[in-house]
Amino acid sequence: MEVSNREVAEQLSLMGDLLEILDGNAFKVRAYRRAAEVIGRMAAPVAGMEEDELAALDGIGTGIAKKIREIEETGTFPELEDTRSNMPSTLIDLLNIEGVGPKTIKTLWRKLSIQSVEDLERAARGHRIRAIKGFGEKKEQGFLKAIALFREQSGRMTRLQADAVVERVRQVLAEGTFEFAGSYRRGKSTVGDIDIVVSESPALVNPRLRTVADEMIEEGDRRTSIRCLGTRVDVRFASPRQFGSMLLYLTGSKPFNIKLREMAMDRGLKLNEYGIFDHKTGKMHTFGREEEIFSFLGMDYVVPELREDWGEVDAAVHHALPTLVTIQDIMGDLHVHSEWSDGNFSLRDLAHEGEKRGYRFLVCSDHSATLGITHGLDEEALRRQQHEIEMINRGGSDCQLVKGVEVDILADGSLGLPDTILADLDVVIASVHSALTQEIDQMTRRVLSAMENENVDIIGHPTGRILGERHPAEIDMDRIIAHAVETGTALECNASPYRLDLDDSQIKEAVSRGARIAIGTDAHKPAELAYMQFGVTTCRRGWATPGAILNTRSLSEFLEWASS
DNA sequence: GCCGTTTTCGGCCCGACTGTTTTCAGTCG
Numbered sequence: 001m002e003v004s005n006r007e008v009a010e011q012l013s014l015m016g017d018l019l020e021i022l023d024g025n026a027f028k029v030r031a032y033r034r035a036a037e038v039i040g041r042m043a044a045p046v047a048g049m050e051e052d053e054l055a056a057l058d059g060i061g062t063g064i065a066k067k068i069r070e071i072e073e074t075g076t077f078p079e080l081e082d083t084r085s086n087m088p089s090t091l092i093d094l095l096n097i098e099g100v101g102p103k104t105i106k107t108l109w110r111k112l113s114i115q116s117v118e119d120l121e122r123a124a125r126g127h128r129i130r131a132i133k134g135f136g137e138k139k140e141q142g143f144l145k146a147i148a149l150f151r152e153q154s155g156r157m158t159r160l161q162a163d164a165v166v167e168r169v170r171q172v173l174a175e176g177t178f179e180f181a182g183s184y185r186r187g188k189s190t191v192g193d194i195d196i197v198v199s200e201s202p203a204l205v206n207p208r209l210r211t212v213a214d215e216m217i218e219e220g221d222r223r224t225s226i227r228c229l230g231t232r233v234d235v236r237f238a239s240p241r242q243f244g245s246m247l248l249y250l251t252g253s254k255p256f257n258i259k260l261r262e263m264a265m266d267r268g269l270k271l272n273e274y275g276i277f278d279h280k281t282g283k284m285h286t287f288g289r290e291e292e293i294f295s296f297l298g299m300d301y302v303v304p305e306l307r308e309d310w311g312e313v314d315a316a317v318h319h320a321l322p323t324l325v326t327i328q329d330i331m332g333d334l335h336v337h338s339e340w341s342d343g344n345f346s347l348r349d350l351a352h353e354g355e356k357r358g359y360r361f362l363v364c365s366d367h368s369a370t371l372g373i374t375h376g377l378d379e380e381a382l383r384r385q386q387h388e389i390e391m392i393n394r395g396g397s398d399c400q401l402v403k404g405v406e407v408d409i410l411a412d413g414s415l416g417l418p419d420t421i422l423a424d425l426d427v428v429i430a431s432v433h434s435a436l437t438q439e440i441d442q443m444t445r446r447v448l449s450a451m452e453n454e455n456v457d458i459i460g461h462p463t464g465r466i467l468g469e470r471h472p473a474e475i476d477m478d479r480i481i482a483h484a485v486e487t488g489t490a491l492e493c494n495a496s497p498y499r500l501d502l503d504d505s506q507i508k509e510a511v512s513r514g515a516r517i518a519i520g521t522d523a524h525k526p527a528e529l530a531y532m533q534f535g536v537t538t539c540r541r542g543w544a545t546p547g548a549i550l551n552t553r554s555l556s557e558f559l560e561w562a563s564s
Numbered sequence: 565g566c567c568g569t570t571t572t573c574g575g576c577c578c579g580a581c582t583g584t585t586t587t588c589a590g591t592c593g
C-alpha cells in the first residue's frame with residue numbers, strides 16, 4: 001500500500017522531536033519540522049515523486065528527499081531507526097508537558113532514568129527531582145501541575161471554543177486598547193492559545209485579568225500569561241507608538257516572522273517586537289500600526305490570514321498579492337439543511353433568515369434517502385419539497401431558495417439517487433458519508449466518478465475530516481483538483497467550524513489551478529448560518545479571490561454556472 | 565538539514581520570564 005503524505009510528515013516530525021532531545025542542533029530540528037509541514041500540506045502524494053522533484057521543493061533538500069524515498073520503500077529510514085534505538089520512545093511524550101524541554105528531558109533521563117510522563121510524576125511526588133543540581137521544589141510542583149493539565153487538555157480548540165475564551169477576556173479590556181493576535185487573528189481553523197496585545201499599562205490590566213483567570217501563569221511588566229476557561233492566554237503590553245510592531249510579532253506565524261526578520265537582516269535592519277533598528281544609522285524606528293512596518297520595508301500590507309510563509313512575503317515585495325474574497329462579497333449560502341431532512345429550519349424560515357443576512361439565494365440541500373440516520377429525502381419527498389420552494393419563491397422574498405440536494409457518494413462511486421431525479425434539481429452536492437476508511441486509490445476513484453456525473457455540481461466536504469475527531473480520508477487531492485477543473489465541478493469549503501473542509505492549503509492549491517470553490521455552512525439551524533465567516537476566512541487563507549468563489553455570483557450567474 | 569544576485573561553507577529571528585542561580589540556562593512565544 002502506498003504511503004500517505006501524512007505518514008511521511010509524521011515520520012519526519014518524529015525525527016525532529018527525537019533530534020531535539022538527543023542531538024540538540026536546533027537548526028536540524030527546524031529543518032525536519034519544516035519539511036514535515038511542507039509535505040503535510042502538499043496535494044500531490046510524495047509517493048511516486050522522483051527524488052530530484054522532492055529536493056526542488058522549498059524546505060526539502062537532497063538529504064530529506066532521500067529519506068522520503070526510503071520511507072516509501074521500507075516504511076522508515078536508517079537515521080530514524082538509529083536515533084530511536086538510542087532512547088526510549090516514550091521520552092518524546094514529555095515534550096508535550098509545559099515547561100519541559102529537550103534539556104530537561106535529557107537531564108531527567110540521565111540522572112533519574114525518567115522515561116515517561118508517569119515516571120516524571122512519580123519522581124516529582126517522591127521529591128526526587130529537587131536533588132538534581134539546577135532543580136528545586138518549585139520545578140517539582142510545576143511538573144505536577146503541567147502533567148495534570150496535559151491529561152485534561154486535548155489539543156487545539158475549534159474557532160467556536162476560541163470565541164468563547166475571547167469573549168470572556170474581552171469583558172475586562174477597554175475598547176480600542178487591545179487587539180487579539182496569534183493564530184486566532186490569522187483565522188486558522190483551530191486555535192492553540194489566545195494572544196492579545198494591550199496598550200494600557202500592566203498595573204491597570206493585570207488585576208482585571210485576574211478576575212477572569214483560572215490561574216495566573218506568569219505576570220510581568222511586558223508579558224502576562226493566564227489560564228482562562230482552561231486555555232492559555234498570553235498578553236503582551238505595548239505603548240501606542242510601538243503597538244504595530246508588537247501586533248505584527250504576536251500575530252505571527254513563527255515562520256512568517258522569521259522570514260520577515262531575515263529579509264530585514266539582509267537590508268541591514270533588525271526587526272523585533274519593538275520596532276526596526278537600523279544598524280547603519282543606529283536609529284530605532286517605531287510603528288504604531290502594522291501598515292507602517294510593511295510600508296517601511298517596501299512591501300504591500302499582508303493581511304493576517306496570509307501570514308504563513310506560503311509565498312506571501314515575496315508576493316508582497318513584488319506587489320503581487322491577490323485581492324481576497326470578503327464576507328461582503330458573499331451573495332448566498334450554498335449548503336443548508338431544512339426540516340425536510342435533519343435540519344431545524346422550515347423552508348419559510350430559511351428564506352427569512354437568508355433575507356436577514358442580505359443573501360440573494362440559499363441552496364436547500366437536504367440529504368438523499370440513502371443516508372438512513374438523517375431522514376433523507378426520496379424521490380417523492382423531493383418533488384413535494386420542490387413544489388413548496390416554488391411557492392415560497394413566488395412570495396417575492398429577496399432571498400430566493402434554490403432547489404438542491406446533498407446526495408451520497410456510495411462506496412462504489414455511484415450516487416444515492418437516480419439521474420432522472422438529479423437532473424430536475426438546480427444544484428447537486430455529492431458527498432461521501434460512509435466507508436470513510438477506503439484506501440487512497442479507491443476513495444479517489446470513488447469521488448472522481450461522482451464528478452463524472454453531469455448532474456453533480458459540487459463535491460461536499462471533500463475529505464470528510466472532523467476537527468479533533470476524525471482524520472481526513474486518504475484521498476489524492478492532486479487528482480481531485482485536476483478532475484474538478486476538467487469537469488467544471490466545484491469543491492466545497494464546508495464552513496462548519498467542526499469541518500473547514502477543504503482546508504486552507506487545499507483551497508490554495510485548488511484556486512491556483514483554476515478550480516471553483518463553493519462555501520457552504522452545512523447549517524442545520526439558524527445560528528449556524530453565521531458559520532459563513534469561518535468559510536470565508538479559510539478561503540482567504542487559501543488565497544481565494546472573489547472570482548474563485550461561487551458564492552460571490554448573482555443568483556442568475558450562479559444558476560447559469562450550475563446548469564452548464 | 566537547508567540554502568545561496570557576495571557565499572557550496574557558515575550562517576540559520578529575537579526577546580521575556582522563571583527558577584535556581586551569584587550571572588545564567590532553559591523554555592516559550
